[in-house]
Amino acid sequence: MGISTKSPPAQATRPNSRTWHTILIILVIISFAGVLITLLPRGYSQDLSLIGKGKSAFVLVHDHNKLASLETMNAMNTLRGEYEGRVNFLVADVFTQEGKGFAEKYDTLFTALIFFAPNGERLKTLYGQQDAATIRETLNQQLRN
Numbered sequence: 001m002g003i004s005t006k007s008p009p010a011q012a013t014r015p016n017s018r019t020w021h022t023i024l025i026i027l028v029i030i031s032f033a034g035v036l037i038t039l040l041p042r043g044y045s046q047d048l049s050l051i052g053k054g055k056s057a058f059v060l061v062h063d064h065n066k067l068a069s070l071e072t073m074n075a076m077n078t079l080r081g082e083y084e085g086r087v088n089f090l091v092a093d094v095f096t097q098e099g100k101g102f103a104e105k106y107d108t109l110f111t112a113l114i115f116f117a118p119n120g121e122r123l124k125t126l127y128g129q130q131d132a133a134t135i136r137e138t139l140n141q142q143l144r145n
Helices: 017-039 067-083 097-105 132-144
Strands: 056-062 087-093 112-116 122-127
Touching: 056 067, 056 097, 056 132, 067 087, 067 132, 087 097, 112 132, 122 132
Parallel strands: 056 087
Antiparallel strands: 056 112, 112 122
């Protein structure tokens, strides 16, 4: 009898449960990252160095885990177009080093709106959730001065 050089018949390989588990974990991580991305402030600069550079600035100290902060951002969104070119709408995200430092420097709660004059002077701070009418009133009042 000779030695057979034939290889055993090929079997269809099925991914084992460990492979499916790994794939599922990766999909959950990707989904979670997608949700976090949707919570990031949209269309707002986080460049806080713009304060005091010749244009009024309105800074939202933002914590995406707080409903009050999200609602205040929504209210700001409805007004931004009215003040485009006159006011820099900025966000100090407390989950960044710069945003956290800003909140500490100005001793603010994690939901606050701070209005700065073109020269960088802090003019007014609104704490907690704000609606569009209050924000508009504050902007108009501060821009007149």
